[in-house]
Amino acid sequence: TAATPAITTNTKPELLSRCGFTEASRRHLFSRGVYVLDEQTNTPLFERNADTVAPIASVTKLMTAIVWLDQKSLPMANRLEVTEDDLDNLKFTHSRLNVGASLSRADMLHIALMSSENRAAAAMSRDYPGGRPAFIAAMNARAQAMGMTHTHFENATGLSPENVSTPRELAELVKAANRYQLIRNDSLDKQKIINIGRGQLQYINSNRLIRYGQVNATVQKTGFINESGHNMVLRLLVHDRRPVIVTMLGSGTANGSRLDGVRIAKWLNCSLN
Template identity: 75%
Template sequence: MPSASRFRLLPGLLVLIAAGLAAGAAPASARAAAHHAAAERTAHAPSKKKKRVAHKTKPVHRSMPADAPSTKLSGSKRRTKRAKPRPGSPPAQQHVTHAAQVSANSAHAPRLLARCGFTPASRRQLFSHAIYVVDENTHTPLYARNADTVAPIASVSKLMTAIVWLDSPHAPLQQRLLVTTADLDTLKFTHSRLGVGASLTRADMLHVALMSSENRAASALSRDYPGGQPAFIAAMNAKAQRLGMTHTRFVNATGLSPQNVSTARELASLVRAANGYPLIRRYSIDHQERVPTGHGQLQYVNSNRLVRYGQVRASVQKTGFINESGHNMVMRVMVHGRRPAIVTLLGSATPEGSRLDGVRIAHWLSCSLR
């Protein structure tokens, strides 16, 4: 082709090339614009929170260091660890039932009532140093003051004298027993209406020893025992041990020695045991008795004025006094004539104080117990 023709075609060719380039550039710019728009939407779109995945970790025992190698529990330990009491399980039910029973028993347990005069102020007015009051049917202590203090018990000892003598293979009750010089009091030099040579039946000896606290009668009964007085005293102490009276000791049958000792609490056991003997029940609460002595008759009355004048209804009673013990009194009181309660009083300074204590306590019992 001639040069002139090639130059004439060149402008057209350039136009075609430019048009092609423009056509190819348009899609590229469109794609770039689209990409830019998508980037803007992504930048302005609300970000979605990533869910946290909780990774369970094995519990670490506090007693083990953090870097200690883990060990598996044995089968028995795993079972113990997994065992947990469930609500309403039998042990829980048993515990609730037991608690309810204890509460019910406490609610129905006998007690002395404030509305009956059993108040701190009235208790301070009691004269006896040691006091013990117990409901015999339920063995519930109703009041105690110095109840475990060991003290001389004086003629309260004669309850044990009667028990031991009645337990022995003694001679017939109507056979007579003589008072001798061996029965004289060489400790306190007390007087007695029974002179040396007086003769009483064994029943009368027991009667006046319990009802009127006749010392020579008690001494005569202790001589009238297989083995004599030493064997009798040994039997008294053995009987006390069998009754659980571990702080009680006897050295004679009369109680004139201050070495005859016990506690207010243990004397309740003695009163309870004495109540098992019909003759003790009969003789100890008798109001009076006329006794033939072989040289005439002697009139005896009960040494317990509460019983003698009917101020208290009792099934067993005994009083006692020496200087070392003060005035003592024990009784098995029949509340409302049917419910027994044992009252032991030791160490009042006067017989009137002991009597007033008995009256006050008998009122508490009568008002509080049904």
């Protein structure tokens, strides 16, 4: 009798055209730079301008949080006051955190990640051994140590267009951020009421994909300045278990980033086991 041919299975993951991953569908992505990495096998599933250096805006705050949490000398329950030094003199952005507002360090981190609160991130970088210059130096040193050779930081908020990276290198930042439980929890929280010393403020998540439960993620961050367009990074759990990192830079609108995230999540959920 003839031997039964061995059944071979293609173990390398890929996005499938029958799942909507078509040339036409890819053309409809709004983000100029995209990188999709299957973390389980370290396989890139899709890339567009993945090595193009671009401003990352508030995606910066993932590195801000990492550097902040790596120095363990400052108790998170201690309060930190917003000062004139924390005001944005670059873009003159508005903040509901007025000078004199006093928050716990834990709450500063929480709203910097969840709501992209710039004065919170600025206060965190000031309240660091050696001050803000030492904090920025630590951010850049950490990026280099992670092999992010095209990544550079000028400040902790992301408001500087000189805060740059690539979609591929941002996948390394997302991986690193995911190792911190506080970053996971804070970036995914949908809303929180913060005690600011003189009353309370309610904050919501800046990422509508997370706010409305449109994707299952373990870490996320959004970012926008005029020079960057709208950016978003996610560590998705496909079928609630398989980690895939998605980085998207340079959409013309916030809704474009959201729609890209929905489209890529659909490709992944259909294509991967």
